[in-house]
Amino acid sequence: GNSVTQMEGPVTLSEEAFLTINCTYTATGYPSLFWYVQYPGEGLQLLLKATKADDKGSNKGFEATYRKETTSFHLEKGSVQVSDSAVYFCDGQNFVFGPGTRLSVLP
């Protein structure tokens, strides 16, 4: 079945720093891939998605490209803000979420 492996945190950055959170997948085909974000005290929110190889998902300044050759879907943002502090989850539609990556952005 499908599975994803996501870098574990916590990740602490200063405001305006560049962010990368790694996610790699294992699948027999090419599943749709998703990034979710969970702010404190809330449920998960869909941040972005890509449904096929070479697709780029983007939202709120975040981007991730579905790379078939490296089986990766890394989350990136060029300049993080304090308000981006949250837990980020990579998902490969197999109903299994890892612990996520906790991001803390310091002013």
Added chain:
Amino acid sequence: EAGVAQSPRYKIIEKRQSVAFWCNPISGHATLYWYQQILGQGPKLLIQFQNNGVVDDSQLPKDRFSAERLKGVDSTLKIQPAKLEDSAVYLCASSPARGGNYGYTFGSGTRLTVV
């Protein structure tokens, strides 16, 4: 479009008591999921419904947990009797269909504390 509604938002009960959570998914979403999220962990799938039928309940502790979605719309999750280790956030999510490209829409969750 209205989001996934869950209630109550918070619940504190004593161990061995019973508790029920309610979820109303996005209108028209056929698939409904209940997840348990223990502090510091990712969500763990408890049960998945397709319309009013159970698709997967392999991780539901059936000796104490039950769930239903009688009319294929809203759903309730019950715990009876509760244990201390059931303290967690219970998240409901919905999706237009199983699999595919849709992703999930989550509710804000019910935070359960068992004392």
